[in-house]
Amino acid sequence: MDLSSAMRTTGAVREFLNKPVPDELLHEVLDDARFAPSGGNRQGWRVAVVTDPAIRRSLSGLCAPVWSEYIAQTAAGETPFSVVQPTSIDLEAAAASFAPNPLIDELESAPAVLVVAVDLSALAVSDKDLSRHSIVGGGSVYPFCQNLMLSARARGLGGVLTTFLTRAEPQAAPLLGLPSGFAIAAMIVLGFPVHQPTRLKRREVAEFTTFDRFDGPNFNVQS
Numbered sequence: 215m216d217l218s219s220a221m222r223t224t225g226a227v228r229e230f231l232n233k234p235v236p237d238e239l240l241h242e243v244l245d246d247a248r249f250a251p252s253g254g255n256r257q258g259w260r261v262a263v264v265t266d267p268a269i270r271r272s273l274s275g276l277c278a279p280v281w282s283e284y285i286a287q288t289a290a291g292e293t294p295f296s297v298v299q300p301t302s303i304d305l306e307a308a309a310a311s312f313a314p315n316p317l318i319d320e321l322e323s324a325p326a327v328l329v330v331a332v333d334l335s336a337l338a339v340s341d342k343d344l345s346r347h348s349i350v351g352g353g354s355v356y357p358f359c360q361n362l363m364l365s366a367r368a369r370g371l372g373g374v375l376t377t378f379l380t381r382a383e384p385q386a387a388p389l390l391g392l393p394s395g396f397a398i399a400a401m402i403v404l405g406f407p408v409h410q411p412t413r414l415k416r417r418e419v420a421e422f423t424t425f426d427r428f429d430g431p432n433f434n435v436q437s
């Protein structure tokens with residue numbers, strides 16, 4: 215699979231065949247992913263390949279209320295967990311109500327579960343002193359995650375990067391032996407897809423690209 219095809223067809227996969235992912239294949243994927251860039255090439259990522267059913271069950275239990283919060287905010291027309299707009303939802307009540315999510319509910323039997331963490335001391339966060347929410351730090355770990363997804367795709371696997379668990383980091387930390395000073399960036403579930411989405415809904419280039427300034431003319435160029 216060429217790179218462009220892989221980038222255009224790596225859609226989120228949340229349903230997997232009942233077929234294990236060999237550790238050797240996971241190693242190949244991680245061995246590709248490690249060539250990701252990071253600020254100062256600090257490579258602060260760490261990965262836990264979670265196989266223990268008890269830990270998986272606990273992770274599932276931590277993710278479920280976050281999904282309920284997400285669903286409630288979406289139903290109210292909000293961007294869930296927005297740093298710009300405060301929620302109108304009673305998140306505590308939302309978290310207490312069960313909303314089914316097969317990916318979370320069947321996490322124990324998922325083919326492969328990877329938790330990606332990052333060493334905060336390895337991050338050069340150049341926007342950390344601005345008065346708005348900081349964005350740069352994630353740029354030193356999410357390229358690694360996307361490399362992982364692309365490599366998985368190229369090797370016949372599919373999966374989804376999730377961030378449910380980040381919201382429950384304090385509870386997840388002791389379960390996972392997360393070192394102090396590390397943050398959870400993602401929980402990635404991988405497996406052989408039941409169905410690989412290949413027609414992804416994405417905005418056109420001219421919808422998000424302009425000349426010179428962000429209020430400039432659209433970059434309406436045909437390639």
Ligand SMILES: Cc1cc2nc3c(=O)[nH]c(=O)nc-3n(C[C@H](O)[C@H](O)[C@H](O)COP(=O)(O)O)c2cc1C
Binds near residue numbers: 226227375376377
């Ligand atoms: C930073 C980030 C966080 C995400 N968090 C979740 C998540 O918590 N749960 C989930 O099911 N999918 C999650 N996703 C997957 C997105 O929902 C998915 O990429 C998006 O809807 C596009 O889907 P498609 O590739 O199938 O078109 C996340 C993706 C990204 C990049």
